[in-house]
Amino acid sequence: METQLRTSTEPIPYREPTALAVRGVSKTFTGTAALTSFDLTIAAGEVHALVGENGSGKSTVIKILSGYHQPDPGGEVLVRERPLDFGSPDASYSHGCRFVHQDLGLIDASSVADNLAIVAGFPCRLGTVRRKELRSGARRDLARVGLDIDPDRLVATLSPAERTGVAVARALHEDPSHPVALLVLDEPTATLPDREVERLLGIVRAVAARGVGVLYVTHRLDEVFQIADTITVLRDGHRVANLPACDVDRAGLITLLIGSELDDVHAVSAELPPEHDAPLLVAEGIEALHINGVSLEIRPGDVVGIAGITGSGRESLLSVFFGAQRRTAGRVIVQGALLPSGHPARAMKAGVAYIPADRKTLGCFVDLTTEENVSISDLRRLWRWPRLSHKRERAEVSKWIERLDIRPGAAAAMPLSALSGGNQQKVLFAKWLRRTPKLLLMDEPTQGVDVGAKADLHLEILRAARDGAGVAISSSDTDELAALCHRILVLRDGRVVAHLTGSRVTAAEISRACLATDERSGT
Amino acid sequence: MRTPRRFSFGLQTCSGLYLWAAFIITFGIWKPDLFLTSATVHSIASSQAIAAMLALALLIPLTAGVYDLSVGAVINVSTILVVEMQTKYHHGMWTAIVVSILVCSAIGAFSGFIVVKLKVNSFVATLGMATIVSAIQLIISDQSQPLPPNSPAWTSLTQKTVFGFQIVVVYLLVLAIIVWWVLDRTPVGRYLYAIGGSPEAARLSGVAVGRWSWLSLIASSTIAGTAGVFYASLSGPSLTYGQALLLPAFAAVFLGSTQLKPGRANTWGTLLAVFVLATGVQGLQFVTGVLWLNSMFNGVALIAAVSFAVWRQGRPAKAHRERSTDIEHQPTDDAVERDRLAASGASTHQAQPG
Numbered sequence: 017m018e019t020q021l022r023t024s025t026e027p028i029p030y031r032e033p034t035a036l037a038v039r040g041v042s043k044t045f046t047g048t049a050a051l052t053s054f055d056l057t058i059a060a061g062e063v064h065a066l067v068g069e070n071g072s073g074k075s076t077v078i079k080i081l082s083g084y085h086q087p088d089p090g091g092e093v094l095v096r097e098r099p100l101d102f103g104s105p106d107a108s109y110s111h112g113c114r115f116v117h118q119d120l121g122l123i124d125a126s127s128v129a130d131n132l133a134i135v136a137g138f139p140c141r142l143g144t145v146r147r148k149e150l151r152s153g154a155r156r157d158l159a160r161v162g163l164d165i166d167p168d169r170l171v172a173t174l175s176p177a178e179r180t181g182v183a184v185a186r187a188l189h190e191d192p193s194h195p196v197a198l199l200v201l202d203e204p205t206a207t208l209p210d211r212e213v214e215r216l217l218g219i220v221r222a223v224a225a226r227g228v229g230v231l232y233v234t235h236r237l238d239e240v241f242q243i244a245d246t247i248t249v250l251r252d253g254h255r256v257a258n259l260p261a262c263d264v265d266r267a268g269l270i271t272l273l274i275g276s277e278l279d280d281v282h283a284v285s286a287e288l289p290p291e292h293d294a295p296l297l298v299a300e301g302i303e304a305l306h307i308n309g310v311s312l313e314i315r316p317g318d319v320v321g322i323a324g325i326t327g328s329g330r331e332s333l334l335s336v337f338f339g340a341q342r343r344t345a346g347r348v349i350v351q352g353a354l355l356p357s358g359h360p361a362r363a364m365k366a367g368v369a370y371i372p373a374d375r376k377t378l379g380c381f382v383d384l385t386t387e388e389n390v391s392i393s394d395l396r397r398l399w400r401w402p403r404l405s406h407k408r409e410r411a412e413v414s415k416w417i418e419r420l421d422i423r424p425g426a427a428a429a430m431p432l433s434a435l436s437g438g439n440q441q442k443v444l445f446a447k448w449l450r451r452t453p454k455l456l457l458m459d460e461p462t463q464g465v466d467v468g469a470k471a472d473l474h475l476e477i478l479r480a481a482r483d484g485a486g487v488a489i490s491s492s493d494t495d496e497l498a499a500l501c502h503r504i505l506v507l508r509d510g511r512v513v514a515h516l517t518g519s520r521v522t523a524a525e526i527s528r529a530c531l532a533t534d535e536r537s538g539t
Numbered sequence: 540m541r542t543p544r545r546f547s548f549g550l551q552t553c554s555g556l557y558l559w560a561a562f563i564i565t566f567g568i569w570k571p572d573l574f575l576t577s578a579t580v581h582s583i584a585s586s587q588a589i590a591a592m593l594a595l596a597l598l599i600p601l602t603a604g605v606y607d608l609s610v611g612a613v614i615n616v617s618t619i620l621v622v623e624m625q626t627k628y629h630h631g632m633w634t635a636i637v638v639s640i641l642v643c644s645a646i647g648a649f650s651g652f653i654v655v656k657l658k659v660n661s662f663v664a665t666l667g668m669a670t671i672v673s674a675i676q677l678i679i680s681d682q683s684q685p686l687p688p689n690s691p692a693w694t695s696l697t698q699k700t701v702f703g704f705q706i707v708v709v710y711l712l713v714l715a716i717i718v719w720w721v722l723d724r725t726p727v728g729r730y731l732y733a734i735g736g737s738p739e740a741a742r743l744s745g746v747a748v749g750r751w752s753w754l755s756l757i758a759s760s761t762i763a764g765t766a767g768v769f770y771a772s773l774s775g776p777s778l779t780y781g782q783a784l785l786l787p788a789f790a791a792v793f794l795g796s797t798q799l800k801p802g803r804a805n806t807w808g809t810l811l812a813v814f815v816l817a818t819g820v821q822g823l824q825f826v827t828g829v830l831w832l833n834s835m836f837n838g839v840a841l842i843a844a845v846s847f848a849v850w851r852q853g854r855p856a857k858a859h860r861e862r863s864t865d866i867e868h869q870p871t872d873d874a875v876e877r878d879r880l881a882a883s884g885a886s887t888h889q890a891q892p893g
Contacts, residue, residue, distance in 0.1 A: 340743050361745040370743065378743055381736035383802065392733050392744050395726035403724035431802070447744070 033097055035060045035198050035229025036081075041091030043076050043253075050076045051253045054091070058198065058229035058246075063220060065240040065261070066233045068250035069273060069438075069466035074233050076253075078202055081231075082115050083108040096197045112197030116204055118464065120183035122171045128182055129154035129167035136189045157185040161219045175326040177212040180204055184219060199223055200231045203464060205239060212326060217243050237266055237467075238495070249273060273467050296367075296455050296486040297337070302346035304336045308510035309346070314455065314486035319477070321501035322490035323526050329510040331373065334457040334490050338370035339363045340378075350455055364393075367454035371444055371461055373490075375437070379444050382433040386422070386443050387413040389432050393447045416446035421472060438469035445476055456480055456487045462496060474500055494523040494530075506530055551851055554844070555798040555808070559815045566822030573825045577703055583817050585705040589614075589770045591813040592711055593784050594791040595718050596762035600661070600755040601792055601804050602722060604735040607756055608785065609650055609665040610763040612672035613643050615781025617767025619680045622776040625688040632693055636768050643764025644757055646672060651753035665756075673782075680778060687775040697772040707769050714762065719806035731755060732803070790841045791816070797848035816840055 038056040042049065051073040058064045068074050079085040081093065086103035093100040095111040122131050132154045133139075139149040154167035163181040171179060184204070188196060201220065205213045213236075220243055224230050232244060240247060241261055249257040249272045257264075257272050264272070297314040306329045314320055324330035335341045337348055342358040349355070350366040360370070372378040380389050390413050391398055398404045398412075413428045420442040424430070432440055441462065448456070461477065462470040477500060481487045491497050497504055504521055506514035506529040514529040550557070566574040573579070593610055600607045617639045624635035646668065653664040687693075697707040722728035730751050733741040742748045770780070794816070795808030819840065820833050 338743075360743050361747060364745040372743060377737060378740050381733055381740055383736050384732060388729060388732070392729060392741075392746070395729055399726060402720070404726065404729070 033060060034058065034094065035062070035096065036231065037094040037097070038077075039092050039094075041077075041080060041093060042088045043073075043080060043085060044088055049253050051080075051087070054250075054253075054255055055258075056231075056248055056255075058231060060096075060197075060227045060229055061224050062245045063224050063230040063232055063243050065244035065247045066231055066250065067237070067240060067247060067269070067273060069468055072250040072466075073253040074250055075202070077250075078115065078117075078200055078231075078233065081108060081113055081198075081200060110194045112195055113200065114187040114196050114198065115200045116180070116183045116187045116202065118203040120179055122179055122183060122186075124172040125170065127168050127170055128158070128165055128174070131171055131182060132157050132167075132186050132189065135186055136191070157189050158182070160188055161185045162215065175331075177216075177326045180216065181219075184216070188223065196223075196228050198229045198231065200233070202233045204232075205234060205236055213239060236493070237269055240269065241266065270467060296351055297488075298347075298349040299337060300347045300349075302333070302336060302343055302348070303510075304332060304341055304343040306332045306510050307336055307343070310505075310507070310510070310512055311346075312488075312505065312512075314488055316454075316484045316486055317481050318503075319481050319487045319489065319501045321497035321504040321521075321526075322488060322507065323494065323497055323504050323530055324507035325530050326492070328507040328530075330490050330492070330507050331459065333507065334370065334459050334488055335372065337363075337488075338368055338457055340370060340372065364451070367451075369448035369451060369453035369456050371448060371456075371458040373459035373463060375440060375444065375463070380432055380440060380447075382440075383431055385429050386417075386427045386432055386435065387429065389443050390416060390447045390450065394451055412450065413446070416450065420446055420476065422446070438465040441465050441473065442469060445473060449476065449480065452483075452485075453480075454485055456485055458488070459490045460492065461489055462491075462493070470496075494526040497521075497526055498523040504529075552799055552801055554847065555794075555811045555815050559811070559818060562815070562818045562822055566818075566825065570822070570825045574822055579821060581703050581705070583814065583821050584708045585773070587813050587817045588705075588707045588711040589766050589773065590784055590787060590791070591810055592714055592766035592769070593763060594788040594795070594809050594813055595714060595806065596759040596766065597788050598792050598795075598804055598806065598809050599718065599722070599731070599758045599762070600752070602728070602735050603731040603752055603755050604738065605654065605661040605752050605755055607647075607650070607665050607759040608662065609646065609669040609672055610759055610788070611781040611783075611785030612669040612676070613646055613760050613763040613781070614767040614770065614784065615778070616646075616672050616676040616679070617643050617764040618771040618776055618781070619676050619685065619778070621768045622685045622688060622771050623679055625690075625693070626685055632688070632690065632696075639768055640761060640764040643767070644761045646764075647757040647760025648753070650760065651756040654756065655749040655753045661752075661756075676778070682778075684778050685776050687771070693772055697769050705773070707773055710769060714765075715806055715810055722806060727751065787837060790837060794841050794844050797844050801848055812844075 034057055036056065036058040038054060041051065041054045043051040054073070054077065056064070056066075056077070066074055066077065076085060080087050080102065081100075083101075083103055083105035093102070095113060098111060100111050100113075101107040123134070126134075129150050133150055136153070136157075139146045139153060151167045158165055158167070158181070161181055161184050163178065163185060165174065165178055165182070171182065174182065184201075187199065199220075204216055217239065220230055220232065232239075234240060244261045247257070247259055247261050247264065247269070248255060249269070251273070293316050295313040295315050296318075297312070299310065299312045302310045302312075306327065308329075310329070310333060312320070322330050322333055332341055336343050337355075339348075339355060339357065339359045339362065347354060350363070350368055353366045355363050355366060355368075363370070376382060381392070384392075387409055391409050395404065398409050400408075410428060416422070417425065417427055422435070422439050422442045424435075427435055427439065427443075432443060435443065441464075445461075456477070458477070462473050465473065474496070477487055477489070487500075489497065489500060498521055501521060502517070504514075504516040504526055505512050506516065506526070508530075516525055516529060548556070563574075593614055596610050596614075597607055620642060621635045621639040624630045624638060625632060630638075650661075650665050650668045653659050653668070654661045657664075697705060697710070699706045701709055722731065730741070730746045733744065733746055734748050734751060738748050767781070770777075774780075791812040792804050792809050794812035795810070796802065796804040798808035798811050799805055800808060816837055820836050823832050823836060
């Protein structure tokens with residue numbers, strides 16, 4: 017499992033007491049090793065990136081640290097040189113471990129202040145919550161991470177970036193009796209656009225500067241180089257590398273993770289000439305919540321990117337096209353047919369497919385099986401009076417499982433909740449691609465997906481475009497947009513403020529366009 | 540169940556069957572002359588037929604995450620209506636039956652309107668409808684229990700015997716097969732389960748969420764109305780039995796959702812739950828005659844069975860691992876974790892009001 021690039025196993029020398037030392041920790045789930053003799057050392061003030069594909073064991077590491085999993089006997093974990101009792105979230109907390117999970121664990125229907133106080137405790141007098149103190153405490157916690165949000169706002173009304181910020185603020189709430197020794201961030205930037213990533217990284221640096229060790233788990237390799245002092249790479253539960261960030265470059269890191277699959281995508285994308293047929297989609301003067309008049313045409317073979325910071329309208333434009341959200345003005349015409357507002361079934365009939373950003377609540381049915389998730393998009397073709405043909409269903413789903421390399425291979429009859437995030441996203445692709453849509457609308461198509469699965473999904477998108485479909489991708493991942501798209505629309509305040517084509521479609525140019533407009537607006 | 544090849548008779552899916560066998564063996568040894576008789580079998584079957592129909596009525600909207608609390612009131616108003624029409628207003632039997640069932644369908648359609656068009660939570664809407672319907676029942680009955688119609692055709696509608704069973708048991712079986720077919724073998728069932736999983740995701744998959752939720756409420760009221768007619772023919776009119784059947788019917792559906800297809804409310808699991816409980820109660824009644832037994836037994840069984848299901852599924856991902864022979868299957872820690880959450884969620888989410 018060790019790679020040729022670097023096989024160092026000795027811990028990085030440290031100056032101060034270590035924030036975290038993990039030695040020889042393994043975890044086996046009824047016969048399957050999720051983590052094998054894992055070592056990790058984080059010095060106080062060090063930012064340590066933990067990278068690996070889905071299922072490589074990253075989550076297991078986090079769950080052992082948080083007291084959720086009991087590791088196999090034999091290993092030990094020291095936090096500030098005090099041994100950690102396993103399997104106890106309380107012990108983990110009192111040792112000073114703090115966590116921000118990918119599912120932030122915020123209560124949508126409660127206010128920001130209540131969410132912060134649920135962990136820290138409500139300031140009370142005679143059993144009654146003191147609202148003023150609650151609010152000022154919340155402001156203090158938010159200010160610590162540089163957030164300026166009204167504490168009375170409901171979490172449901174926050175943007176994804178603001179939610180992450182609230183979760184970080186909550187984790188870093190000062191507790192004098194149990195000072196913070198280690199902050200674990202699990203995919204904190206999965207849904208954040210670049211500018212807010214920058215801000216979050218700033219917060220992380222500030223936290224580290226106070227002598228807190230930071231374990232930073234991410235799929236986004238760029239951030240690793242921006243923030244991490246040290247990188248640990250996991251593959252199949254084994255540590256395959258542990259090296260200073262300056263000793264490796266992006267390509268080297270990708271090789272450590274999976275191989276060189278991402279390069280292929282770029283090659284295919286470059287081949288695709290935008291054709292000049294009649295447009296598949298004509299959108300004129302679209303107005304909706306966060307959208308103030310956007311017009312757009314998409315032709316067969318086109319791959320159009322939608323970029324913009326959070327709140328720019330990037331998140332809602334495609335869902336308005338599809339009818340997931342209502343529009344207040346404008347026309348959406350797909351292949352000559354006018355789509356009514358807020359009517360997804362009609363859009364589907366016109367040949368539109370839509371993959372929403374929020375996979376868990378909008379994209380799929382986690383309690384249903386994989387095949388039920390796939391076939392729901394068109395059951396008629398499986399219907400043979402007097403019943404749905406299960407044989408046909410299984411045959412079709414198996415074909416997709418093979419084509420998209422969905423794992424495990426026996427996934428068809430398993431509930432979707434048993435699949436990892438990347439595989440769930442592949443199932444979602446299968447669900448829509450089986451309809452051979454003419455127009456593919458995708459919000460964050462590879463969000464929270466590991467590098468290998470990402471490449472598979474990118475190839476599917478390009479394949480659809482080459483077969484004559486029009487594609488629109490809205491993504492906060494500028495690398496992804498640059499790799500896939502022929503042209504990019506940059507949104508700000510619900511309007512198109514830049515249109516990048518040809519050689520200007522690069523990650524740097526997209527980021528600059530998003531940010532430049534943002535600076536002008538002074539927000 | 541949909542994949543017979545993979546169906547296993549493990550404790551995970553079939554604990555109810557084993558419990559049933561245990562009851563039969565225990566009481567068979569304990570009270571062989573009372574319990575092990577065909578009379579006992581026939582009596583359990585027909586005494587539970589109406590309760591089982593009501594459970595199947597609830598099951599349909601519940602698969603879509605829609606609670607129908609009005610079925611208890613609906614079944615009762617149907618009983619009173621079908622009897623009153625015959626005895627007080629001297630309509631023919633079939634007219635009375637058809638009108639009663641249609642009235643119940645209309646009640647369901649109105650509940651559906653409140654839930655789908657006015658967007659009132661189904662729990663609240665059908666609770667209100669239940670109260671309204673019981674008021675209507677008071678108006679119809681004028682607070683006095685009507686006399687049962689005195690015609691042989693009316694009683695033989697349900698009491699005619701087929702192979703020793705009253706024919707109402709056959710009606711139940713036919714109904715169960717129809718419900719199973721719809722939920723398990725048609726796109727409608729897929730739509731309902733998808734809506735139950737996530738209404739918004741269903742909408743974004745092109746499912747007509749409003750239409751199917753609405754139809755599911757019409758179906759539940761219609762089935763409840765039909766069951767009410769059968770009850771009137773089987774046991775005679777009663778002013779209050781409906782509400783008493785409502786919660787046991789819910790209990791049967793929840794209990795049934797731990798059986799055969801764990802984590803999912805399903806037809807045969809529901810029926811299994813009804814009859815396992817009835818067998819246990821019947822057996823215990825042969826042993827002791829105390830009155831509180833029925834409720835106590837049903838309550839304990841519901842909590843014990845659902846707790847057991849949560850506990851079984853709560854342990855790491857063995858459900859899949861044990862059955863899977865696919866070596867490629869290497870469950871990730873994420874997957875194990877999600878499995879845990881899903882397993883416990885699946886068994887508990889249905890207990891929360893929609």
